[in-house]
Amino acid sequence: MDRDLLAHFPVVLTVARRGGFAAAAAALNMSPSAVSHAVRSVEERLGQPLFARTTRSVALTEAGADFVASVGPALATVEESVERVRSAKGQVAGVLRINVPRLALPLAITPAIIEMSRLYPDLTIEVTCDEGLVDIVAAGFDAGVRLGEMIAQDMVAVRLTKPFMAIMVASPAYLEERGVPHSIADLSRHNCIGYRLISSAAAYAWDLQEKGQDVSVEVSGTVRVTDSLHARDLALENIGITYLFEPLVREDLRTGRLRQVLPAASIEEPGLFLYFPRYASQAPKLRAFIDVLRRSSR
Incomplete structure (x- = not known):
């Protein structure tokens, strides 16, 4: 050859x-x-x-x-x-390819990349933002990030964040104009900023709880997106009510730019995890990345 x-x-x-x-x-x-x-x-x-x-x-x-x-x-x-061979010398070099949903960037990935760039100048971290459920092995990635409940059992998972709440929020201006919903049924009378699932192309039904029971609620509105950070931006522009993870809007809630809606209907998610095939865990570049992620998540 x-x-x-x-x-x-x-x-x-x-x-x-x-x-x-x-x-x-x-x-x-x-x-x-x-x-x-x-x-x-x-x-x-x-x-x-x-x-x-x-x-x-x-x-x-x-x-x-x-x-x-x-x-x-x-x-x-x-x-x-x-x-x-590199592992034997402990070299952290080459290219580390990771697949992450965009919401994971501010919550865990960006701070770790900043630290990795300082510590390991011979390593290039290639981040692909993807809201779909890609097969990281088939697509040539070293690791990916998902919610814990979405990771295959044959993968190794490392926790990136604590569990967090999935909540509904809207701007004060929107709520003043349209009123505050007092029940899940009231959502049908509101403009809800929904989601389209990339992996299945289906509209996402919001996972909520009512009287201690999990319920899936189909919502409607003038906008449907694939990115929760985009949904946050639209909510800040008084478009409607949206559903996302609380850490993404923690500062907005603290300053009053957004208000939580129907807090009793919120559910807890297991948090974000880095996941990868077991054989990949011996690579120095991935081990170094995991160490940095663990330090930054403390």
């Missing part, structure tokens, strides 16, 4: 994982033309296309899917071997 060709294999895998040449180029810090050249070189050597290209999309061909399925694990094994 041509050694130069082997160097192109990670490029092919990145195009497959990122779903396009431009996204792969950004992830690899390469030009789109260089990525295209690498893929074309592999395709020419194999004698068949790996990707079906249109002006709007890039998708794996059957041959491409077979290539990724066979070469991906092999390259992962090589990367693990390199990490084990």
Whole structure:
């Protein structure tokens, strides 16, 4: 096998994982033309296309899917071997790829990244904000962040935050104009800033409790988003009532910019966790990140 060709294999895998040449180029810090050249070189050597290209999309061909399925694990094994060698020397270097929902950034991730940048200048932390339930192993991430209840049992989980409440909030101006709801049923008469789930494309029903029982409440309104921080911004602009995690609006509640609605209906969530496959825990870059996260969450 041509050694130069082997160097192109990670490029092919990145195009497959990122779903396009431009996204792969950004992830690899390469030009789109260089990525295209690498893929074309592999395709020419194999004698068949790996990707079906249109002006709007890039998708794996059957041959491409077979290539990724066979070469991906092999390259992962090589990367693990390199990490084990680095582990012996305790080097914290390379690229740490993590997949996180945007709400996790202010709650845990950003403070840890600031500390990691100071301590480990040879390490690059690549953060992908994603509100969907991505398969971190298949997508090439070292770790991800989710609510504890959403993590597969075969993953190792490290707590990032304490449990917190999921609450409803609105601005004083909105409540003065539209009135304060006194029951869950009253929400049907209010403009609720809802959510669209990226993973299933379904509208999210708010998880609440009524008389000690968990209930799922479908809400309606003029806006539906995929990002809770965006929902907060809209609530601050007097658009309506929204549902989000209390730490995201703690300062807004303290200063009076937002007010909690129906506090008795709030539920407790288990908190955010960093999760990763067990084999990845030996990598110095991930161990260092976990240590920093634990210190910053105390």
